[in-house]
Amino acid sequence: MQKRFLAAAILLPLSATAAAQNATGAPSYTYVQGTYTAYGHAHGVGKDYNGYGIKGSFAINPHVFVNASYDWLDVNDRNLDANRTSVGVGLDDFFDYGGAPGTGLGYYGQVSYERLGLQDVRCHDDASGNGFGVDAGLRWMVEPRIEINPHVGYVDYGNVDGDTNLGDANGVRYGVRVRGYVTPAIALSVGYRGSNASTDRRNIGFDNEVRVGASWNF
Template sequence: MKRSLIALALLAALPFAASAQDANSGLSYNYVQGGYVATNTDGGDADGWGLGGSVAVHPNVHLFGSYANQNIDGVNADFDQWRFGVGYNKSFSPKADFVANVAYEQYDAGSGLDFDGYSIEAGVRGVLAPKFEGYALLGYEDGGDFDGDAYGRLGAQLKINQSWGVVADVKIADGDTQWFVGPRISW
């Protein structure tokens, strides 16, 4: 039920999304992406696929969400990871934005091995070249069953044309690394 309400809210915001791009920086907060995701930890590795997206609902506010399913190497098990949140973006130069995000996070490995938590992050996103943009964020995440952890996130997009691009993202937290690579369509 909770997932259906979040999906419905994102769909309801779509009519407003086209006009809500931050006109100063030229960065779009309206996109859908999918691709390969992997997690490397001291306790083992996992990989799979993920989907994500963002919709601008105001020139300085966007809603975002993602889902990933990964199989754990060496065992017959997988886990689902959900992330939904709201972000604030404000241009501070013609090609760069300050970005701050707050998100609800859920991990579910089945058999009662699941937990909910939250994350907050802030940093910079900018146009580095005509067909290349990137971002750097510092964040903190906390879940009910594990201690909070600071992390860093770096990402980039190589734009093929105005709508299509290839994105990469890496998140590093206390010896754990999670990364994503795949195509993105922006509007």
Template sequence: MKIKSLVIATTLALGATATTAMAETPSFSYIEGRYVEMDEAETTFDGYEAEVSGRLGNYMFISGSYGETSGNWSELGNVDLDIATGRLGFIFGQDERVAAYVGPQVSYIQSTYGLGSDGDWELGDDSTTDWGAFAGVRAMILPRVEINGEVSYIDFERESLTSYTAGTRIYLTPNLAATGQLRMGDLDGFAVGLNYSF
């Protein structure tokens, strides 16, 4: 009887330890690839994004992302968007399962008008680089489930770009997660992808 109780207690303790190990503070060191779809006016853009992020000590991280999307803006051709963003984040309010962050960012956007990357001609292009800021919160609500929210602002020369995101990461293994993101603001849309943290 005592041996059976000891085995059950040990098994439960090991299970609880394994569960706790999955519920660490969200990682800021990762690589992620995403399929993206977003709307502007009557044009729907879709494409991909890739992001790399690395932690710098206990309270900072640096990240970079690049994406290519395209959409049909008239009967004559497409517009292709190349977007690159660099960020420096400061982590605060961090405990075992929650982390808040804020920081500056710089974004570069190039718009190419014409038949697109597979066409024979280009009508023209335009590019701009400007600064902004971002802030967000990430929280592990279950051992394998993270939720996150963020606000991002870029002050471009002709117009500003503000976006709000709400997303989740569902960890399939301790390092690999499926991701989903709802995007609202000046560009509405969604993103789905895979994230590998290290």
């Protein structure tokens, strides 16, 4: 019940503004993005990791969007690999606070299906969990070509089970990203993503990620 209330608390205030027209200068929610995780730390196993990711987002209308993402993560000096899948739907709006043209404060909230897959956890044992996520964030256009995107959320992967049982995995995730628009369609980004989510029994979690990326906006 508390988790459902958290999702409603994030999304319902945004739904009250969904009838408004899209504001000039609002960032696009229709894009494809590729990312490289240059550094991350897998606590519990004490190893660093890197990896790749892809994400796509589509604006159904000016205030409703859907998205999907997939990350491949490779733990250094271990056979352990991980993948994360997310499919979400959200609401967004944009506040023009009267600054320079192309500036303003965007905000959004979303709920999502989440999957965590772990390969070769112990020898050749695999495990996976399926659950949900709730996230909210800002898309602050500090000037027409610079966007700052702080975000925070909660993820629950459920029971991570398979060839071996690692127990429940859930926790808070958070981060910030800076995106620079080379053109209105092409953007480069750098960001940090943290999380305290980890499995109960072996404390396998993936956090403190530094990521760089590029996106094509439509």
